[in-house]
Amino acid sequence: KAGVTQTPRYLIKTRGQQVTLSCSPISGHRSVSWYQQTPGQGLQFLFEYFSETQRNKGNFPGRFSGRQFSNSRSEMNVSTLELGDSALYLCASQTSGGNSYNEQFFGPGTRLTVL
Amino acid sequence: AQSVAQPEDQVNVAEGNPLTVKCTYSVSGNPYLFWYVQYPNRGLQFLLKYITGDNLVKGSYGFEAEFNKSQTSFHLKKPSALVSDSALYFCAVRDKGGSYIPTFGRGTSLIVHP
Numbered sequence: 001k002a003g004v005t006q007t008p009r010y011l012i013k014t015r016g017q018q019v020t021l022s023c024s025p026i027s028g029h030r031s032v033s034w035y036q037q038t039p040g041q042g043l044q045f046l047f048e049y050f051s052e053t054q055r056n057k058g059n060f061p062g063r064f065s066g067r068q069f070s071n072s073r074s075e076m077n078v079s080t081l082e083l084g085d086s087a088l089y090l091c092a093s094q095t096s097g098g099n100s101y102n103e104q105f106f107g108p109g110t111r112l113t114v115l
Numbered sequence: 116a117q118s119v120a121q122p123e124d125q126v127n128v129a130e131g132n133p134l135t136v137k138c139t140y141s142v143s144g145n146p147y148l149f150w151y152v153q154y155p156n157r158g159l160q161f162l163l164k165y166i167t168g169d170n171l172v173k174g175s176y177g178f179e180a181e182f183n184k185s186q187t188s189f190h191l192k193k194p195s196a197l198v199s200d201s202a203l204y205f206c207a208v209r210d211k212g213g214s215y216i217p218t219f220g221r222g223t224s225l226i227v228h229p
Contacts (some may be wrong), residue, residue, distance in 0.1 A: 004158070018222065033216070042221040056216050091160055091199045101147045101209070104217070106158030 001026055004093050004100045012113045018079040025072050025093030031055075032074040033104065034066060037088040046089075049074055076079035078112075086114045117193065117210045121161045128196045129228050132228055136191040138206030148189040149207040152171065159205060165189060176200070190213045196227045213229035 003046035005024045013019050025032050033056075034046040045058040049068035066076040072093075078085055088111050120142045130132045140146055147166055151159040163174025170182045180191045191204060203224050207217040 006158075041218040045218075046214050048216060058216075086179075101162040101164070103149055103164055103210075104159075105161065106151075108156075108158045111156075 002027075002103050004091055006089075006091050006107035006110050008110060009108065010061075010111045010113075013081050014115050015081055015083060018075045018077060019081060020110060021074055021089055021091075021112075023074045023076075023091030023093075023107060025074070026105055029093035029095055030072050031094045031103070032068055032072065032075070033092045033094075035062075035075050035090040035092065038086075038089055038108070043090070044065050046076065081114045083114050085109060086112060088112075117146075117208055117213060117218045119206050119208050119218050119220040121204075121206055121223045123223050124221075125224045125226065127226050127228065130198050131195050134193050134196040134200070134227070135204075136204050136225060138189045138191065138220060139150070139187050140188040140189060141187060142206040142207070142208055142210040144210045145212060147181060147209040148180075149209075150169070150174065150191050151205045151207065151219075153203040153205065153222070155202075156225075162204075163178075182198065196225075198227045198229055199227055201227045 004059040007022045033048040033051045036044045052068045063079045066075045088109045090109045091107045092100045094104045144209045149164045150162040153159045161206045165172050165182045184226050203222045206220040209217045
């Protein structure tokens, strides 16, 4: 099986712009979660989608949004970029949405740099 | 609320020596516990998990972890470290009866010296 894929791998944007990141989960996985990883804050949960519905949301401003498509692929969008949004954005997928003991499978991440 | 603490930002060990990366957790119910490893410029890779049963869990690449309920700990161990084990290690917890979203520790950088 192919792993979790994320595109693009690297992005450079300027303040005020918006950006869209994409994630394709492992085939058969219906849950997709997004995380922001920074040296100062570590791994922070953004949101989780299951069957095209946002099921959980972390403590991030409304500039951060996401969606999931019928094929389980997911996108996240950040509008009005700020310097502090520079981070590695990780996508993770897992099988069934109802079993919290399942491990997550992570993609390689998208490195976003905001200038 | 659930939380995870990894008390050491960095662990240094000589190749061939045993290694331990510490993790303590807090949940209101019973925990599901996970260890992940992250190599530079890569996503996290799953190493092992504790769900129930035997307190000693064996995982990938020769790693194991011991669940200690009384000490609320889940330390990661390996009998003989390799230079290639050098990476960032994350502990994560989910409360069986609580949030579906795992809480991650801040990570511990493991450096194995030749």
